[in-house]
Amino acid sequence: MSVDQTLPNLSIGYSQGRLLKFFGIGLLATLMCTAVAFNWYRGKDINAFQMTACYVGVALFGFATCKTLWMLISSRGPVVFISRVGIRDTRIADETIAWQSVRDILIWQYRGQKIVVLKVDHLLAQRFAGGLLKGLLSLMNKALGADGVVVNAGGLTMDSQTLFDTCRQYWTAGRFAYSGRSVSEPERIN
Structure with a gap:
């Protein structure tokens, strides 16, 4: 029997555990950037570059977190x-x-x-x-x-x-x- 006849078709889906881990990390990173960007801890040693970097971080991490949440909610089958x-x-x-x-x-x-x-x-x-x-x-x-x-x-x-x-x-x-x-x-x- 040849190898090509013994290999089954594979379907691979999302792992709910891995997606939850990514969601948690993304949520934590988003909250950390948000805290610095909006100065929730009332620090006075934040310069404009750090604040701008945190605004970008809020946008990027927020988008990634939302995308991961969407995959958690909508993923039902293999991809x-x-x-x-x-x-x-x-x-x-x-x-x-x-x-x-x-x-x-x-x-x-x-x-x-x-x-x-x-x-x-x-x-x-x-x-x-x-x-x-x-x-x-x-x-x-x-x-x-x-x-x-x-x-x-x-x-x-x-x-x-x-x-x-x-x-x-x-x-x-x-x-x-x-x-x-x-x-x-x-x-x-x-």
Whole structure:
């Protein structure tokens, strides 16, 4: 039996525990920035730069906290689907990225956060970078070193390393299935 016939289709959803942790951290950061920005503790040693930075922090952390709360309330089903054919992350697009289009799968780390990056064909990468906000995020990720389609495991039931290993396994199986070859179980382990 070939490897591509033994791999089940996977559905990965949000982890309520992880989202609650992110919500708590975001709420705490928002409240801390708000306390400094609006001078709730009546300190006199705050300069204009610190106050401006805290106003920006209130906006950014507040937005992230609201988004996390929305995910906690609205997330009922899986958001990442992995099959022998490809991977689909509904947070990015409703389109499946075929394993034949993926040139390499990397794990990228930035400040302790690991993210799975799919190196895809140039035309496919442009399709996933469509829209103003997605384009800006794609350019920002590229500037930081994550050049490709980013699949973030933050808040999911699967951690980044497991997601990376699973993607590599399905990618390898999908490539061998596409080429018509079969890979035995011992060869897959190596």
